[in-house]
Amino acid sequence: MKNRLRVLRAEREWSQADLAERLEVSRQSVNAIETGKYDPSLPLAFKLARVFGTTIEAIFSDEK
Amino acid sequence: MGCTTNNPAARRYCRRFLFTMLLYTLFLVLAVWAFVHFRPTGPLAWLLAVLPALAIIGQLVVFGIYLAEEKDEFQRTIAVQSMLWGIGATLSVTVVWGFLENFVHVRHLDLILIYPLYCFLSGISFGLLQLRYK
Numbered sequence: 057m058k059n060r061l062r063v064l065r066a067e068r069e070w071s072q073a074d075l076a077e078r079l080e081v082s083r084q085s086v087n088a089i090e091t092g093k094y095d096p097s098l099p100l101a102f103k104l105a106r107v108f109g110t111t112i113e114a115i116f117s118d119e120k
Numbered sequence: 121m122g123c124t125t126n127n128p129a130a131r132r133y134c135r136r137f138l139f140t141m142l143l144y145t146l147f148l149v150l151a152v153w154a155f156v157h158f159r160p161t162g163p164l165a166w167l168l169a170v171l172p173a174l175a176i177i178g179q180l181v182v183f184g185i186y187l188a189e190e191k192d193e194f195q196r197t198i199a200v201q202s203m204l205w206g207i208g209a210t211l212s213v214t215v216v217w218g219f220l221e222n223f224v225h226v227r228h229l230d231l232i233l234i235y236p237l238y239c240f241l242s243g244i245s246f247g248l249l250q251l252r253y254k
Contacts, residue, residue, distance in 0.1 A: 080192075081191075081193075081194060082127065082192055082194070084195075084253055084254070085192055085193075087253070087254075088253045093252070093253055094253070096194075100193060
């Protein structure tokens with residue numbers, strides 16, 4: 057699954073650690089999601105959408 | 121999952137794990153001491169023999185509590201994956217060893233060594249998974 061986390065973070069000038077703190081997860085978790093090594097659960101995807109003030113579809117796409 | 125991490129669930133896991141290790145050491149020393157000095161028999165012998173194993177079972181329970189308390193789903197996934205790799209590797213090693221014992225008469229593998237083998241192999245799996253997701 058592709059995602060726009062890096063772009064969304066850059067727009068807000070957040071580091072992975074900043075985003076991790078907002079999501080209450082580890083920086084390693086953010087890195088794994090961002091690099092596409094781990095697909096988050098639906099609750100975490102909703103939390104990401106809330107943190108960025110957007111929708112899940114605007115962050116993730118099912119393209120390879 | 122270290123004792124100095126920022127993750128509260130991992131810190132609690134580490135403290136509980138160390139407590140079970142302390143219990144294991146105490147129970148083992150007690151059992152060895154009792155069998156050497158008093159040669160107990162009957163139910164008391166059974167109880168003393170099983171005491172160290174109860175501490176080991178406690179470690180498995182502590183791991184289960186960690187999985188239930190860990191709020192970071194990715195960390196939980198890594199912990200479960202390392203456990204599954206550890207179980208798979210331990211079963212593979214022991215089943216191969218079992219057939220070797222039956223057919224080519226290699227040295228007997230004491231059952232008491234299987235849990236440390238599982239811990240070792242799970243630890244390696246955990247390290248490799250940490251590298252993969254670094």
